[in-house]
Amino acid sequence: MEKRIPAPLAEVVHSCLADKFSRNEVMPDDHYFFRVISGEVKIVLSDVTQVFGPGDTILLPRRQLSTVIQYPKDNQPYQCVLIIFKHERLKDYYSRNRAKEQTALSTAVRSYAKHPLLESYFGSLIPYFDLPDGLPEKILALKIDEALTILRTIDECVDAFLADFSEPGKIDLASFMEQNYMFNMPLKKFSYLTGRSLTTFKRDFINIYGSTPQRWLTKRRLKLAHDLLSENKQKPVEVYREVGFENLSHFSYAFKKQFGYAPKEIL
Template identity: 70%
Template sequence: MEKRLKDPAAEVVLACLEEKYLKNEVLLEDHCFVRILSGELKIIQTNSRQVFGPGATILLPRRQLSTVIQYPKDNQAYKCVLIILRNERLKEYYSRNPAVERNERSSALIAYEHHPLLESYFASLEPYLEWRQEWPEKLIALKIEEVLTILRTIDAGIDAFLADFSEPGKIDLASFMEHNYRFNMPLEKFSHLTGRSLTTFKRDFQKIYKTTPQRWLTQKRLQLAYFLLSESKQKPVEVYREVGFENLSHFSYAFKKQFGYAPKTLG
């Protein structure tokens, strides 16, 4: 279940997940500011795997591939507050509040320590979270501007992150795929993210790897799974989602076909 404070395009969202487990491959169109109220959130990005619990406050960047896993913990459903920082609203904000020029910042997620301004902000939202009516536009604009002001106060480098309105162009395909193969997305999404049509993506991929994207992705994911099972001592049930397989049975079949034995032999 997800409870929103407005329509599906809401910018302030109270989400409550009653299911046991939910996994999504995420590529956000807008930055997303998150406060976790209960349960746990696991975020897997290209070079990181992080777990966040109640009280954690994070900023998820737009256009950054992530595997997001939400699940209950300590007999409490996963519950969080989402603040969607839409590009259009950020552009309007920075037209009135010029960005401070700083060095380019990494596009990885940002986790914030507890801060009085953040605690005060989320406390101020509590009365509204139980209000089932549509928020007035002026109130939404006020709360978005407030959180932007707080972020710029506690994070001196945030403008390099939030005020970057550039769009991706054609990028190095091999580098992108080597960093993002574990994300379970259709080829159309991979092609879009590398700035190519699907036809051009497949053609360029064949030139580089001498095989199809599907075969290459399966091989890379199985190699990663082998490493996680043998070196990190994780279990198959913990690994298959993280390496981009839809279900355990398909993963086990592909793994045994590739290596000659079941993944549980290692895990």
């Protein structure tokens, strides 16, 4: 079940997954600001995994590659209230509120402890989801402004994310791929994040690795899967999604083709 405060761009959402388990690779085009009501959410980055539960408030910056896993906990469904900070909203806000000058931070998930301003804000949103006609645009705009003002009050560094309207520039392809190969995304997304067209991305990739991106990604993901199975004693059903495969049967087939034995034979 998902309720939205009706808006042209669905900027405020109440999500409830009931008994469902949800896992998605995401690279949001906008900043996601959300409060977990019940259940748990696991956010997997290239170098760290974080788990959040009821009462936790999280900011997932735009263009942050991550795997987001949402699931029930303690007989409660996963529920959250999500505010999406759209590009145009942010530009309008910062045209009226000067951003603090600071050194840009590396992109990462930011989390916030309970705070009276956050408790009051999210508590005020819940009743709005029952309005039959939704919030008027002017009130929605005020609630978005309020969220941004609260964030800037409790996090002095957040402007480095929210006030950054730049597009990704050309970066070192090899370093980026070694850090993010496990994320199951279209090549077009990988090329965009490295500041390249898809054609240039494929050409540069072959020049660096002597292989097509698809073949390299499969081989690299299978190596990671082998390590997780043999060293961490994880089960194939726990591993295949973590390393970027969409289903267990494809993973098992590719694994056996690569190593000569099935994933379950390692255990």
